[in-house]
Amino acid sequence: MTRKYFGTDGIRGTVGQSPITPDFVLRLAHAVGRVLKRSQDRPRVLIGKDTRISGYMLESALESGFNSAGVDVVLLGPLPTPGVAYLTRAQRASLGVVISASHNPFADNGIKFFSAQGSKLADAWEREVEAALDEAPVWADSAHLGKARRLDDAAGRYIEFCKSTFDTQLSLAGMKVVVDAAHGAAYHIAPKVFHELGAQVHAIGCAPDGLNINEGVGATHPEAVVQAVQAQGADLGIALDGDADRLQMVDASGRLFNGDELLYLMTLDRLARGEPVPGVVGTLMTNMAIELALRERGVEFVRAKVGDRYVLEELEKRGWLLGGEGSGHLLALDKHTTGDGLVSALQVLRACARSGQTMGQMLAGVTLFPQVLINVRLAPSQTWAEDPRLAAVRAEVEAELAGKGRVLIRASGTEPLVRVMVEAQEASQAQACAERLAGAIRPH
Numbered sequence: 001m002t003r004k005y006f007g008t009d010g011i012r013g014t015v016g017q018s019p020i021t022p023d024f025v026l027r028l029a030h031a032v033g034r035v036l037k038r039s040q041d042r043p044r045v046l047i048g049k050d051t052r053i054s055g056y057m058l059e060s061a062l063e064s065g066f067n068s069a070g071v072d073v074v075l076l077g078p079l080p081t082p083g084v085a086y087l088t089r090a091q092r093a094s095l096g097v098v099i100s101a102s103h104n105p106f107a108d109n110g111i112k113f114f115s116a117q118g119s120k121l122a123d124a125w126e127r128e129v130e131a132a133l134d135e136a137p138v139w140a141d142s143a144h145l146g147k148a149r150r151l152d153d154a155a156g157r158y159i160e161f162c163k164s165t166f167d168t169q170l171s172l173a174g175m176k177v178v179v180d181a182a183h184g185a186a187y188h189i190a191p192k193v194f195h196e197l198g199a200q201v202h203a204i205g206c207a208p209d210g211l212n213i214n215e216g217v218g219a220t221h222p223e224a225v226v227q228a229v230q231a232q233g234a235d236l237g238i239a240l241d242g243d244a245d246r247l248q249m250v251d252a253s254g255r256l257f258n259g260d261e262l263l264y265l266m267t268l269d270r271l272a273r274g275e276p277v278p279g280v281v282g283t284l285m286t287n288m289a290i291e292l293a294l295r296e297r298g299v300e301f302v303r304a305k306v307g308d309r310y311v312l313e314e315l316e317k318r319g320w321l322l323g324g325e326g327s328g329h330l331l332a333l334d335k336h337t338t339g340d341g342l343v344s345a346l347q348v349l350r351a352c353a354r355s356g357q358t359m360g361q362m363l364a365g366v367t368l369f370p371q372v373l374i375n376v377r378l379a380p381s382q383t384w385a386e387d388p389r390l391a392a393v394r395a396e397v398e399a400e401l402a403g404k405g406r407v408l409i410r411a412s413g414t415e416p417l418v419r420v421m422v423e424a425q426e427a428s429q430a431q432a433c434a435e436r437l438a439g440a441i442r443p444h
Contacts, residue, residue, distance in 0.1 A: 015052075049078055083154070095116065176202070182241050183206070183214070184205075213242045260287045280301055302314060372430040
């Protein structure tokens with residue numbers, strides 16, 4: 001059974017269009033509640049959200065849907081996605097629910113779920129929920145309806161958790177940091193975390209109005225934090241996305257570091273402290289330079305499908321701790337059960353503090369390979385995967401790049417497109433190889 005509503009990270013779309021409508025979200029919560037009640041007499045769920053104006057409406061719909069199935073609700077208010085994951089585990093709740101569309105513009109929103117352990121739920125659970133959506137609702141009678149309450153100190157609890165992941169003998173005193181929360185869920189949390197650890201903080205992207213989330217700021221618009229770091233003469237900048245589960249960082253020179261580079265720094269720090277790092281998980285899009293650098297240090301590198309849930313699955317299967325994506329979703333499973341922009345930033349700062357080096361100095365021996373991506377639109381009914389002409393061109397390109405680059409060709413999951421990606425040590429070679437491959441796919 002394929003999933004009808006769930007994508008790689010919950011259910012997401014434009015507010016007011018199916019499925020992000022209040023009637024569907026109420027039905028969704030009712031269906032989830034019924035699934036929970038198959039194994040628990042009185043489930044309790046936590047609901048957090050980002051700062052989109054539509055969050056009020058969807059929060060009410062979720063509350064009603066859960067209560068109608070006999071499920072109790074605890075409202076957390078605006079809170080980063082990883083904060084909801086943490087509190088779900090800490091509060092011994094049955095389920096965590098996040099209302100967010102992450103890095104999307106304010107007109108979108110979505111719903112995603114965390115297990116009682118604070119981790120992403122399996123595809124099988126999502127299929128069970130979708131099956132329950134097709135069933136007629138079974139409303140709880142008045143005596144068995146769920147109740148709702150608010151957890152007033154949710155933000156404070158999560159701030160303390162973030163600080164607890166930073167070594168107690170280290171301090172950020174004397175460091176000036178720009179923190180950009182993308183006008184999102186961490187607007188009232190991120191500045192406090194770094195301030196309370198001793199840093200002088202200059203905050204941007206911390207004035208949400210319900211309509212400005214991710215607008216020209218945050219991890220998807222890092223030029224804002226680059227400019228602020230240079231204008232303030234800061235030591236570094238930290239940019240989060242709307243729900244604060246992804247991260248980009250900037251040094252004093254204005255150089256931007258993506259998730260691939262930050263993952264490598266986290267790994268270097270563990271190795272320098274003598275901790276075993278048997279392997280690291282990236283994705284199909286992780287830059288090849290990182291893979292080669294890790295292997296030079298004796299660290300195995302494995303690629304998962306694109307999406308932090310698939311990185312997590314691979315880590316759990318292998319019993320490893322570190323993984324992530326170039327977009328800035330980073331996982332350190334000995335610190336948190338899910339990707340957390342704030343916790344990841346603190347791990348990078350720990351690496352810098354322990355080594356006495358800047359991010360740039362630690363990465364001096366690693367230069368990311370140029371990466372060229374070309375989208376090729378398919379003709380109706382065109383088949384490409386078994387095309388002998390493409391196979392021949394691909395074999396030629398891979399022989400040319402052997403050990404010095406790589407090719408990734410994959411279909412889009414949402415459009416009639418094939419995405420051609422080529423990495424090589426020289427940008428001109430990557431461009432030329434990508435164009436040869438794209439030409440072999442284009443309809444003739």
